[in-house]
Amino acid sequence: MNEAIISPGCALAVDLDGTLCRSDTLIEALLVLVKAQPMSLFLLPFWLFKGKAGFKAEIARRVLLDAAALPYNEEVVDWLRAEHAAGRRIVLASGADRAIVSSVAAHHGIFESVVSSDGVTNMTGHAKAEMLTRHLDDFAYIGNDHADLPVWTAARMAFLAAASHDSEKALSRKVSFARVFRAGGERAPSLRLWVRALRLHQWVKNTLMFVPLVLAHQFLNGEKIATVALGFLAFNICASSVYVLNDLLDLGADRQHPRKKLRPFAAADLPLAQGVAAVPVLFCAGFALAVYASPAFALILAGYYALTLAYSFDLKRRALLDVFTLATLYTLRIIAGAVAADVVLSPWLLGFSIFLFLSLGVVKRVAEIESGRQRGVTEVAGRGYRVDDLRILEMLGVAAGYASVVVLALYVSAPESQILYPRHELLWLFAPLLLYWISRIWLVTHRGEMHDDPIVFALKDPPSRIVGLLAILVLEFAAI
Numbered sequence: 154m155n156e157a158i159i160s161p162g163c164a165l166a167v168d169l170d171g172t173l174c175r176s177d178t179l180i181e182a183l184l185v186l187v188k189a190q191p192m193s194l195f196l197l198p199f200w201l202f203k204g205k206a207g208f209k210a211e212i213a214r215r216v217l218l219d220a221a222a223l224p225y226n227e228e229v230v231d232w233l234r235a236e237h238a239a240g241r242r243i244v245l246a247s248g249a250d251r252a253i254v255s256s257v258a259a260h261h262g263i264f265e266s267v268v269s270s271d272g273v274t275n276m277t278g279h280a281k282a283e284m285l286t287r288h289l290d291d292f293a294y295i296g297n298d299h300a301d302l303p304v305w306t307a308a309r310m311a312f313l314a315a316a317s318h319d320s321e322k323a324l325s326r327k328v329s330f331a332r333v334f335r336a337g338g339e340r341a342p343s344l345r346l347w348v349r350a351l352r353l354h355q356w357v358k359n360t361l362m363f364v365p366l367v368l369a370h371q372f373l374n375g376e377k378i379a380t381v382a383l384g385f386l387a388f389n390i391c392a393s394s395v396y397v398l399n400d401l402l403d404l405g406a407d408r409q410h411p412r413k414k415l416r417p418f419a420a421a422d423l424p425l426a427q428g429v430a431a432v433p434v435l436f437c438a439g440f441a442l443a444v445y446a447s448p449a450f451a452l453i454l455a456g457y458y459a460l461t462l463a464y465s466f467d468l469k470r471r472a473l474l475d476v477f478t479l480a481t482l483y484t485l486r487i488i489a490g491a492v493a494a495d496v497v498l499s500p501w502l503l504g505f506s507i508f509l510f511l512s513l514g515v516v517k518r519v520a521e522i523e524s525g526r527q528r529g530v531t532e533v534a535g536r537g538y539r540v541d542d543l544r545i546l547e548m549l550g551v552a553a554g555y556a557s558v559v560v561l562a563l564y565v566s567a568p569e570s571q572i573l574y575p576r577h578e579l580l581w582l583f584a585p586l587l588l589y590w591i592s593r594i595w596l597v598t599h600r601g602e603m604h605d606d607p608i609v610f611a612l613k614d615p616p617s618r619i620v621g622l623l624a625i626l627v628l629e630f631a632a633i
Contacts, residue, residue: 159331163309164292165236166268166285167229169247169254171297172314175224175421178249178257179209180429181404182216188402190215191466206250210272213250220253220260222405224421228334229295229314230261237263244268244292246285248277248300282307295334302327343423350400350417350428351393351435358608359388361483361506362490369496370573370632377494383446384454384493388486390439391454395461398432401425402465411528412604450493457485472537479514480507501564508557509591513607515550516594519543520603527601547599554591558584579631583624590620 159165170177186193193215200211237243245258246268254269268284270276276284282303285292294304295312298320305311305328313330315321321333362385363372371377400407400418407413417423436458443451460482468478484506491498518538525532526540538546564570565580574580593616597603603610611617 159236159241159293159310160291161241162291164242164244164289165233166244166246166289166292166294166304166308167233167264168294168296168301168304168314169245169249169257171316172295173225173229173233173245174257175226175316177425178218178223178247178253179212180425181223182212182218182253184401184404184425184429185218186212186216188466204275206270206272206275209248209250209270209275213252218253218256219405220256222408223257224408224419226314226334232334233261233263242289244285244289246276246281246294246304248275248281279303293331299324346417346423350397350423350431352396353393354609355392355396355606356389357612358483358606359385359392359486361486362388362493364487365491365496365498365502366494368499368502368573369494371494371496377496380446380495381490381493383442384450384489387439387442387446387450388454388457388489390435390442391458392439394432394435394439395458395465397428397435398462399465401428401432411524447493447495450489453485453489453492457482457489460485470537472542475537476511476514476518479517480511483510483513499564499569501560501567501569505557505560505564508553508560512550512554512557512591513594515546515553516598516603516607519546519550519598520601522546523598523601523603547595550598551591551595554595555588558587558591561587574631576631576633579627582627586620586624586627590617593617 167173170179196211197208200208203211233243242265243263244266245254245264247254248270251267251269251271254267258264258267268276268281268288274280278300281301285294285304286307292308293310293312294301294308295314296304297314297316310331311328312332312334313321313324313328314334315324324330325333362381366372366374366377366381397418400416403413404419407416407419413419418425418428440451440454440458443454460478464475464478464482469475484503487502487506488498518536521536522538522540522543526543530540532539562581562584565577565583570577570580590611594603594607594611597610597614598607605613611621
């Protein structure tokens with residue numbers, strides 16, 4: 154089919170971003186740089202004074218982008234390999250910096266030469282068209298957006314890698330394409346992709362904010378419920394900002410994971426530029442709601458966000474510090490709920506939550522390490538653990554979980570529980586329920602069957618639901 158379309162002597166020029174690669178290599182490199190050197194953000198405005206080509210060169214000079222980890226358009230790659238095997242000259246022509254373009258060309262091994270930005274000339278649009286016309290007597294070109302219009306005009310034949318039906322329709326009005334490649338096939342509606350990217354299912358973890366309200370027996374106070382609900386929404390929006398940021402910073406590691414590689418940004422189903430823009434927009438919206446709900450609550454949320462940033466940029470790669478940070482982040486949700494509701498925060502609840510959430514944080518890491526072990530991986534990408542750390546981590550996690558039961562038992566005997574719960578002796582039933590649930594969570598994790606966040610797993614797990622229902626009944630009867 155392709156031999157009949159392109160004449161034998163015609164070379165083939167291929168764009169990189171959005172065509173050969175479904176992502177934007179400049180943003181990919183920028184995210185790698187920011188993750189490794191966060192302070193480099195303050196240098197970006199100065200690099201922009203050097204022009205687009207100079208800006209790209211400054212980033213490429215500091216970043217080694219892994220060409221093998223980029224999300225490629227497999228339909229285009231297969232076509233190019235077939236053309237290469239048939240003896241066609243193929244040139245990788247991109248506006249990306251030469252270091253990145255050369256790395257991608259070397260990875261595929263099918264390109265005769267590269268045309269790229271060099272720190273002085275930004276090789277896009279007319280500049281790319283002139284360069285290709287000067288060096289190739291006759292060429293066909295495959296690109297993906299309006300910036301490629303001058304190149305398509307200069308080429309003998311035009312091919313399109315379309316990211317969507319809308320872009321294909323718009324460009325087809327201006328250019329007659331010999332063939333159209335869909336960059337990712339038929340994509341799901343963007344709303345569904347954003348629901349996944351924002352991880353709305355993870356918002357359930359923020360219901361911990363209502364725990365202080367319930368335990369203080371203020372769950373019928375309409376004004377307090379409204380304030381906590383507003384804070385809950387603010388926390389959710391800020392949490393989604395963090396989730397998007399984490400996904401952007403972890404692109405390389407996620408693409409090596411069997412499930413995380415399907416996340417919208419890792420799979421290049423959502424443009425990285427949209428993700429970068431969403432992070433500050435979501436944070437500002439959430440923080441504005443938090444200030445409206447309660448200035449004190451907004452300070453707690455700011456602390457939570459600062460700690461999550463530290464986790465995203467550094468702490469998640471530190472063995473043990475990462476799980477202690479996760480436990481702190483869970484506990485901050487409870488503190489935030491108490492501050493928003495303006496109720497006294499029980500030190501028993503704090504001690505219980507720290508131990509319980511430390512156990513659940515270790516569950517997440519053990520599940521990741523076990524998944525890597527089953528795939529033959531010795532070190533988990535982006536983490537500070539090795540496979541042979543499994544045993545000590547399991548011991549730590551189980552011990553922390555059982556320590557939370559001890560704190561609970563001590564609370565049942567404390568004067569505070571006798572004041573709040575007329576039949577406080579019924580609270581002892583919590584101990585066997587919690588012991589069973591923690592033991593079950595760790596048994597499932599040890600078997601390599603924990604594929605979700607443990608909180609999300611509990612909501613889907615029938616035995617966990619039964620334990621939760623029984624715990625609610627115990628709490629209700631103890632309060633009568």
